[in-house]
Amino acid sequence: MLLRDARLLSSDVDRVGDLRVVDGRIGAVGDLTPRSDERCLGLDGRTLMPGLVDAHVHFSLSAETTIESVVNMSDAELALAESRNARKTLEAGVTGVRAMGAAGVDLHLKRAVERGDVPGPRMVANGRSITVTGGHGHHLGREIDGPVDARKAVREQVKRGADFIKFMTTGGVTTPGTDPDTVALTDDELDALVDETHRHGLHAATHVHGAEGAKAAALAGVDTIEHGTFLDEEAIELMLSEEVTLVPTLSAPYYIVRNVEWATPDTARKTEHIYERHIDSFARAVEAGVTIAGGTDAGTPFNDHGANAAEVTFMIEHGLSPRAAIEAMTETAARTVGLDDCGTLDEGAHADLLVIQGDPLEDSTRLNAPEAVLFGGELASGYLPTEE
Ligand SMILES: [Zn+2]
Structure with a gap:
């Protein structure tokens, strides 16, 4: 043709x-x-x-207000919801994604897409995301305590076919009882997670809001920092020197702030507090020359699958040139997440x-x-x- x-x-x-x-x-x-x-x-x-490449989506989530509605879903229900979300994503023009894990259905979805059984974008997936006991995303993640357990958790995901490893360095917005600014993983745990991930030739992605978390993660050798909400100068310098890519997910707080009356009080309070700082953090990282890979956090509250391209517009509004924003969400995202022969x-x-x-x-x-x-x-x- x-x-x-x-x-x-x-x-x-x-x-x-x-x-x-x-x-x-x-x-x-x-x-x-x-x-x-x-x-x-x-x-x-x-x-x-x-086609666009989204470096951060959650096919297991469907923009629900609370995580509770997802926690009780069976794997069969999750598989149906995930395949619908994958189809919506592809039809909207996103032809590659890094799927941030939940119960472990993503890896099956990925194989089904590869076989041509269900429509969806090319995927890399991580199985379960790793978090401290009671930490961000624990409902659907693999809880760990200590460096030995951290290594075991990585090995479990590798055994199931993970393409990369994700862990939660800080608390999060949507998990009640966790603080976005607090570093949840110890240095020993971070070192073990990153070392074990790299030993298997995979890349390490980490959820980070606070600056101390970003510094600890960068020093441990992570490959991507997700959100990077409260980066300070020192965190940005470390990301540059350690060659850490930022996946800003500007869409995630944007939609919560605009739907704040429907969000849970806990989510609303945390998000209002962070939105302006998140934008400022992104702008300063761009200014300093940190590598940016576009990712939306699609699936989080009010952040629906198929609206991914809005992230390009947000990145332009807050500091990237139009050409750089498109590059961030095509070639750079593909290279960062390991989707070969995509985005160019x-x-x-x-x-x-x-x-x-x-x-x-x-x-x-x-x-x-x-x-x-x-x-x-x-x-x-x-x-x-x-x-x-
Ligand atoms: Zn996420």
Whole structure:
């Protein structure tokens, strides 16, 4: 298939040209001559760009107000909810995700998507997220106490097929009784978690709100910090020197703040307190040159699956250029989470593509509703122009 006369847009391409899809991958990009038997579609100047990659989603959560409604779900119920959320995500133009774990259903969903049994984006998944006893996300996570148990918890996830390991360095907003500013894991536990993760060749992602948590995690050698809500100068310096990528998840507090009357009092109180500081923290990290990978925390309260592209707009509003924001949520996110051959228009990359009416650099909300989403060269949602 040849997609013709498109404005080709990626982190390193911005030109008018053609793109050839061969066996689900990008075969060639440039000024191409149609082959005699080739299907040709004229895009008439529409933007053709890589599908978005969301570095932080929760398919197990469906934007419910409280975690309680999810805790009591059976694995069968979770599997159905997760497959619906995966389909909504793909249809919205997100063709790759890092799924932050819950009960462990994600790993089954990932394999089902790979087999083509259910529609969904390419996934990396972690099994259960690791937290201290009673810590953030303990309802669905693996609780640990001490460095020996920390290693065992990592090994358990690896045994189940985890692509990366996630743990909670600080408390969280949506878990009652935990404090976002307090460092929950000890240095010994952090060192054990990171060392065991890297021993298996995986990357270590950690949930962090407070600055002390960010410093401890960076010093322990984590690869990504999620949220990074209260970063101070020292935390930002450490993230730079230790080459830690920030996944800001600006969508998460945005939706809670805008729906505060429906949030639980505990969640509302914590979020109002942190929203402004979260934005400021992100802006300072961008200014300092910290690597940013786009992620939404989709599934958290009022933060629904399929609204992921709004994160690009939030990142632009609070400090990234439009080009940098799109790069953060395509190429950088893919590289950060280990989704190979995604997020670019390189030859050989998966033909996971968005057809966008208009210029997303001028108006990033154009990303919210792609005219067509191609996944492995096949139409996943929307429509393509008729054949030439
Ligand atoms: Zn999250």
